[in-house]
Amino acid sequence: MAPTGVLRNLTLVLGAAVVVLGSLLFIAWKLYFRGTEPAGTWDGWELRELQERDPAVRLPSSPALSCCPQAVWKQVLVLGLDGAGKSSVLHYICSQKARTRISPTLGFNTAQLRVGGLEMDLLEVGGSYNLRAYWPLYLSDAHVLVFVVDSVDRSRLLTARQELHALLAEEPRLPLVVLANKQDKSDALSTEELREELALHLLSGQRELFLLPTSATWASLSTATSVLHVKSLLVTLLSQP
Ligand SMILES: Nc1nc2c(ncn2[C@@H]2O[C@H](COP(=O)(O)OP(=O)(O)OP(=O)(O)O)[C@@H](O)[C@H]2O)c(=O)[nH]1
Numbered sequence: 186m187a188p189t190g191v192l193r194n195l196t197l198v199l200g201a202a203v204v205v206l207g208s209l210l211f212i213a214w215k216l217y218f219r220g221t222e223p224a225g226t227w228d229g230w231e232l233r234e235l236q237e238r239d240p241a242v243r244l245p246s247s248p249a250l251s252c253c254p255q256a257v258w259k260q261v262l263v264l265g266l267d268g269a270g271k272s273s274v275l276h277y278i279c280s281q282k283a284r285t286r287i288s289p290t291l292g293f294n295t296a297q298l299r300v301g302g303l304e305m306d307l308l309e310v311g312g313s314y315n316l317r318a319y320w321p322l323y324l325s326d327a328h329v330l331v332f333v334v335d336s337v338d339r340s341r342l343l344t345a346r347q348e349l350h351a352l353l354a355e356e357p358r359l360p361l362v363v364l365a366n367k368q369d370k371s372d373a374l375s376t377e378e379l380r381e382e383l384a385l386h387l388l389s390g391q392r393e394l395f396l397l398p399t400s401a402t403w404a405s406l407s408t409a410t411s412v413l414h415v416k417s418l419l420v421t422l423l424s425q426p
């Protein structure tokens with residue numbers, strides 16, 4: 186391999202390692218301080234984008250004093266291939282607004298939502314090839330996995346299926362919410378077709394498993410494919426004892 190190729194690969198690996206370290210630090214930070222932030226409502230949300238170059242610098246400032254120490258903290262891990270719509274879905278869930286332009290996630294995004302006594306951290310790890318190797322590191326803290334699939338991207342369905350099955354092989358009980366995203370597109374596969382293509386029956390077993398059609402566009406705000414249904418489902422799932 187030419188020296189420039191080696192250097193490029195080395196840079197990619199180092200970049201990804203920095204991302205992972207930063208996000209693990211962030212999770213540790215959240216675990217350490219969980220329950221010490223003020224409670225809010227669906228309107229009380231934050232979305233942070235932490236890029237690969239300076240993850241530590243962008244860590245949140247010191248948390249506020251405790252007002253609701255009894256709040257229950259849960260983490261939702263949002264994964265899926267690059268371009269599937271993870272950031273769009275997150276943004277929509279948190280702000281109830283669709284975004285017309287969104288950049289690929291180079292590291293990870295995190296958002297916080299509070300509903301009554303439930304505090305949810307939603308963590309998206311980018312879906313590009315070099316970041317997928319790190320997905321399994323985030324599973325152990327997750328209470329629910331949301332896996333977003335581009336319902337139009339037929340050529341990569343097999344890859345999505347392989348990544349999902351590999352991830353869950355070691356997690357037989359982790360609840361799974363699969364989002365059949367981009368249902369607004371005319372050539373989108375239906376949820377039944379996707380259930381088959383992703384071989385979801387092999388993943389059901391002991392876990393709770395849901396497959397929802399979604400669309401993270403303005404036009405779908407009040408339709409059956411609205412991402413807002415995901416929000417309700419997550420609250421229901423995570424409110425269980
Ligand atoms: N038509 C349509 N486009 C969507 C939908 N959701 C996302 N998109 C578009 O798909 C592209 C990728 O969306 P992202 O949200 O960045 O995808 P991602 O899964 O976060 O990708 P990575 O961060 O690279 O892993 C963007 O151009 C979005 O505007 C949807 O429901 N319908």
Ligand SMILES: [Mg+2]
Nearest residue numbers: 271272289290
């Ligand atoms: Mg993204």
